[in-house]
Amino acid sequence: MSGSTPxxxxxxxxxxxxxxFTRKHGRVLTGSGIGWALDAMDVGLISFIIAALTQHxxxxxxxxxxxxxxxxLGMAVGASLGGLLADRFGRRQVxxxxxxxYGVATGASALVGGIGLLLVLRFFxxxxxGAELPVASTYVSEFAPARIRGRLIVIxxxxxxxxxxxxxxxxxxxxxxxxxxxxxxxxxxAIPAVYALVVRLGLPExxxxxxxxxxxxxxxxxxxxxxxxxxxxxxxxxxxxxxSVSEAPVPRVPVAPxxxxxxxIAKSTRGRxxxxxxxxxxxxxxxxxxxxxxxxxxxxxxFIWIPSILVDAGFSLVRSFGFTLIITLAQLPxxxxxxxxxxxxxxxxxxxVFLIGSAASAVVFGTVHAEAAIIASGMALSFFxxxxxxxxxxxxxxxxxxxxxxxxxGWAAGVGRIASIVAPLLVPVMLVAGGAGLTFVxxxxxxxxxxxxxxxxxxxxxxxLDDR
Numbered sequence: 001m002s003g004s005t006p007x008x009x010x011x012x013x014x015x016x017x018x019x020x021f022t023r024k025h026g027r028v029l030t031g032s033g034i035g036w037a038l039d040a041m042d043v044g045l046i047s048f049i050i051a052a053l054t055q056h057x058x059x060x061x062x063x064x065x066x067x068x069x070x071x072x073l074g075m076a077v078g079a080s081l082g083g084l085l086a087d088r089f090g091r092r093q094v095x096x097x098x099x100x101x102y103g104v105a106t107g108a109s110a111l112v113g114g115i116g117l118l119l120v121l122r123f124f125x126x127x128x129x130g131a132e133l134p135v136a137s138t139y140v141s142e143f144a145p146a147r148i149r150g151r152l153i154v155i156x157x158x159x160x161x162x163x164x165x166x167x168x169x170x171x172x173x174x175x176x177x178x179x180x181x182x183x184x185x186x187x188x189x190a191i192p193a194v195y196a197l198v199v200r201l202g203l204p205e206x207x208x209x210x211x212x213x214x215x216x217x218x219x220x221x222x223x224x225x226x227x228x229x230x231x232x233x234x235x236x237x238x239x240x241x242x243x244s245v246s247e248a249p250v251p252r253v254p255v256a257p258x259x260x261x262x263x264x265i266a267k268s269t270r271g272r273x274x275x276x277x278x279x280x281x282x283x284x285x286x287x288x289x290x291x292x293x294x295x296x297x298x299x300x301x302x303f304i305w306i307p308s309i310l311v312d313a314g315f316s317l318v319r320s321f322g323f324t325l326i327i328t329l330a331q332l333p334x335x336x337x338x339x340x341x342x343x344x345x346x347x348x349x350x351x352x353v354f355l356i357g358s359a360a361s362a363v364v365f366g367t368v369h370a371e372a373a374i375i376a377s378g379m380a381l382s383f384f385x386x387x388x389x390x391x392x393x394x395x396x397x398x399x400x401x402x403x404x405x406x407x408x409x410g411w412a413a414g415v416g417r418i419a420s421i422v423a424p425l426l427v428p429v430m431l432v433a434g435g436a437g438l439t440f441v442x443x444x445x446x447x448x449x450x451x452x453x454x455x456x457x458x459x460x461x462x463x464x465l466d467d468r
Contacts, residue, residue, distance in 0.1 A: 012211050012223050013467045017146040022229045024204075025152075028143050031203045032136045033156050035099050037163030038192040039129050042106055044167025044303075044328075045189055046071065046122075048175045048321060049182045051307045055317065056179055061308075061428035063115060068304050068424035070119045074126025076417030082131025083138075083410015084269055087403065091139040091206045092199070095132060099196035102128025107190025110183040130417055134396070134409035141397040142206040142405070143226075146464050149398070150347060154339035154390035161331030161386055168325035171307070176318050208402045208467055212264055264403030265468050272404040276411065284399045285408070287456030292416030294450035295355070295392060298443035299385055301423030302362065306378070309436055313369075323375060330379035331386040338387035342394055347459045351391035352451040357384030359447035366440025388450075395457055401466035 010018070019025075050064045059067075078098065086094040105124035112118045137153055144152040170188060175181040207219035265275050276285045306327070310320035334354075341350045361381035368377055400408035430439040 011467070012207055012219055013464060015223050015227065016143065016207065017464050019145050019226055019230050021145070021148065022226060024226050024229050025143060025145075028203060029140060029152060029156060031199060032095070032140050033159035033162075035095065035132060035192065035195060035199060036136055036156060037159040037166070038099070038189075038195060039102075039132055040160040040163025041167045041170075042102065042125060042129060042163075042189045042192075043071075044164040045170060045175075045185050047304045047307050047324075048167065048171030049185060050304070051311055051317060051320070052175050052182045054308065054311075056182070057115070059115065061431075064308065065424040065428055067115070067118065067122060068300075069421045071122040071126035071129075072300065072417050072420035072424070074123040074128075075130030076126075076414045076421060078127040078130030078132075078414075079134055079410050079417055080414035081410075082135050083406040083408070083413075084272065085131070086135045086138065086406035086410070087209075087272060088269065090209055091135055091142070091406065092203055093205075095135050095139060095203075096196045096200035098128040098132035098135065099192045099199060100128070102126070102132070103190050103193030103196060106186055107193065109189075110186035126417075130413065131410070133393075134413045135406055137393045138397045138406040138409050139206055141394075142208040142402070142465065147462055148343065149465075150342040150391075150394040150461055151339050153394035153397070154335060154342055157386075157390040157393045158332065158335035158339065160389065161328070161335055164331060165325075165328050168321070168328040172318070172321045172325050176321065208465070212402050212467070265401055267403070272407045273411075275404050276400075276408055281400065281408070284457055285412075287453050288396060288399060288408075288412045289415045290453040291351075291392060291450045291457075292396075292412045293419045294446040294453070295385075295388065296416035297419035297423045298358070298362065298446040298450075299389070300420040301427050302365075302381065302385075302440065302443050304424050305427045309431070310374075312431075313436075323371075323378070326375055327378035327382050330382035334383035334385070334387035335390050337383075338390040342391055343461060346461045347391060347395040347398070348454050348457055351388055351395060352454045354384045354388035354391060355447045355451035355454065358388055359444040359451070361385075362440045362444040362447065366437045366443075385447075395459070398460040398465065399458060401468040403468060405465075 046068060050067055053059050053067075054064060082094055082098060102125045105121045105128065109118060109121045109125070112121065137156060140156050141149055141153055170185050174188070175185050177184075204222045204225075205218070207222045210216075210219035210222070265271075275281065307320050307324050310323055311317060315323065338350060338354060341353075345353075358381060361377055361384055365374070365377040365381050368374055396409045396412055397405050427439060430442060
């Protein structure tokens with residue numbers, strides 16, 4: 001044995017947090033983001049397809065709401081199961097499987113001849129989609145360096161705007177082009193089935209998850225590959241490189257002896273669910289579930305129905321789709337501003353401000369009638385609401401330790417999907433009772449409740465993830 005004393009070794013988590021942003025981070029972000037965009041394209045397309053089927057099949061508002069809601073029922077089940085499966089079997093495998101499930105179901109929807117089979121397939125579409133979103137945000141957050149983690153998750157969520165814009169383009173040019181235009185739109189939604197293979201073969205598993213499962217050698221190889229690309233091949237501290245990326249040091253997290261990831265809080269499915277309601281996590285679980293529920297209710301209640309509401313207001317199908325396309329374009333700057341503010345203001349303030357902006361925009365959108373005012377207020381609603389979504393996806397995985405991170409994020413999303421089931425069914429009732437004005441005031445109230453609940457969350461901006 002040598003008489004020299006080895007330098008301090010850092011844990012895998014600390015090494016991940018000390019990395020600069022590399023091309024490998026870019027591949028993880030882009031690979032997950034493309035899947036996210038394809039998800040958004042599918043969700044966005046259904047709003048245009050519902051409006052088209054109202055004309056081609058003569059379906060009523062009740063059936064239209066059912067088509068939207070059954071997909072969200074699948075999303076509620078998928079979000080709850082997806083998080084549990086990702087904590088047990090890994091992030092990457094579940095991510096790829098969910099893309100495959102909903103991609104195949106969406107493609108098959110192009111062949112249906114009646115509403116019954118369409119409802120069945122929409123459930124399976126939702127099952128895959130609901131499981132994918134919380135898994136993808138958990139996956140990216142576990143690779144992201146602490147000092148830019150929130151920003152990267154908002155950028156990931158910004159891919160939603162890309163997908164929704166693609167849906168709006170397809171809705172504008174393809175859906176109204178012929179009586180079967182909606183079938184071609186569904187066929188385009190089958191792309192995720194092919195992309196699932198790319199995800200499975202091209203992206204690494206989360207080293208935090210691998211280490212938590214005792215697969216330390218695999219985790220070490222993945223982290224080392226990121227360090228080699230960052231020109232940091234050794235695990236010893238490199239203060240100069242770290243300082244060049246961020247002026248603030250990354251806080252250390254408690255690790256087990258030998259620099260390993262800390263012991264898991266819960267190892268069984270039942271234990272993970274129980275841990276969400278332990279004294280440590282109970283208040284944040286209540287708060288995040290309330291935020292997810294309210295944001296889902298207002299967002300999906302509004303955006304699934306906007307094309308149909310505009311048609312009912314007297315605009316042609318093509319013109320209402322054109323308005324929706326313009327409104328959708330405001331999502332991208334909303335994400336961009338949120339991505340910047342989330343590391344400046346923090347998670348809670350950014351999220352609450354964007355939710356209040358969403359509430360104000362909803363009130364205006366529901367009361368104006370002039371074309372310019374409809375477009376302007378709709379764009380403001382898109383800007384604030386999608387910026388809020390970015391902040392929400394950033395804060396959710398940070399609330400829980402690695403051993404139950406996907407479970408916590410998945411169940412929060414699953415509770416939110418309950419609201420997205422209810423909202424499309426209630427919108428026709430609210431429209432009859434008080435028109436668009438009442439409907440969007442109700443959405444505004446839900447946004448305000450979510451903004452208040454935000455302050456029950458913990459803000460871990462710039463801090464290391466909890467790797468227990």
